[in-house]
Amino acid sequence: MAQAKTLTQAEFDQALRYISTRNFAIRNRTLFLISHWSGMRVGEIASLTIADVVNADGSIKAEIRLTAEQTKGRHPRTVYLPQKLIEEIQYYLRHRCVNSTSESLFYTANGKPFTANSLCQYFFWMYRKAGIAGASSHSGRRNFITSLAAKGISVRVLASLAGHRDISVTQKYIDVSDDMKRAAVELV
Secondary structure (H helix, E strand, O other): OOOOOOOOOOHHHHHHHHOOOOHHHHHHHHHHHHHHHHOOOOHHHHHHHHHEEOOOOOOOOOEEEEEEHHOOOOOOEEEOOOHHHHHHHHHHOOOOOOOOOOEEEOEEOOOOOOOHHHHHHHHHHHHHHOOOOOOOOOOOHHHHHHHHHHOOOOOHHHHHHHOOOOOOHHHHHHHOHHHHHHHHHHOO
């Protein structure tokens, strides 16, 4: 099975433009950005509750602590959120009715919590309808790891952020672009 496509900046922007024209644009933008800016798997995103992301004072947490039950490898881990993602989540929650912190963070159009499978399907169809061939629910995770690698973040840090216990797994996620190669040779 082929690896998920890593999006170019133009494709990233194209997906956001498409999302902005559809129903549930605020929710869908937040889903897309969490995928790309946190590196979480779709199953982890689908498992999030309000309590996972909101502090008692109503502010958004800078770190999400995933339990073993929420992760693929059944090992708890911490997901660190960049400030720009914290702001996106705040915006999303200002536009969403929250009755309880135990509620799922994201619901489908039918008012049911996303499952890992339904979120995979959402991403598949969103990318396809946005005209981005080869992208899937794993593209955000690959983009997250690849973009940080391009900025010089060590593979050990990347593995920790991704929740990988073996750096060889993380290395498989890193795409190498012509721009990365050009920048590398300029360091000689």
